[in-house]
Amino acid sequence: MTSPIGTAETHELVLPAMANHHGTLFAGEGLQLMAKAAFLAARSRAQCEVVMAGVSRIDFIAPIPVGHRLTLRAWVSRVGRSSMTVCVNGLADAPGVPSDEVFKGVFDMVAVGRHGRPVPISPTVQNQETRP
Numbered sequence: 001m002t003s004p005i006g007t008a009e010t011h012e013l014v015l016p017a018m019a020n021h022h023g024t025l026f027a028g029e030g031l032q033l034m035a036k037a038a039f040l041a042a043r044s045r046a047q048c049e050v051v052m053a054g055v056s057r058i059d060f061i062a063p064i065p066v067g068h069r070l071t072l073r074a075w076v077s078r079v080g081r082s083s084m085t086v087c088v089n090g091l092a093d094a095p096g097v098p099s100d101e102v103f104k105g106v107f108d109m110v111a112v113g114r115h116g117r118p119v120p121i122s123p124t125v126q127n128q129e130t131r132p
Contacts, residue, residue, distance in 0.1 A: 016066050024063035038074050048111050052110075
């Protein structure tokens, strides 16, 4: 199954190696997973390589115990000349446990060419606000 252009969905299992001393997902691991989802959504939309320019906001809403499955959903919410805003949310669940939103973030991504310099994103969808 493929995701629509400008979106990404990934799944991860929280393993003990990803946990902190409380037995829940270490925040740095969660941030890395969100950054990966943001990258995938932005690269899908830009149809070229992208880099992260910044993180506007990260909210860790609830702890995620080892053994839970994470579903990360990312979507491009704004497209500029070469930059994009990507929203990411994370849901956690386990067998017999309903899905809960556990974190969310907003990332600033930039389309780059092979020399690492910003390049324009296709003008046909610039300045559009989107949400899955």
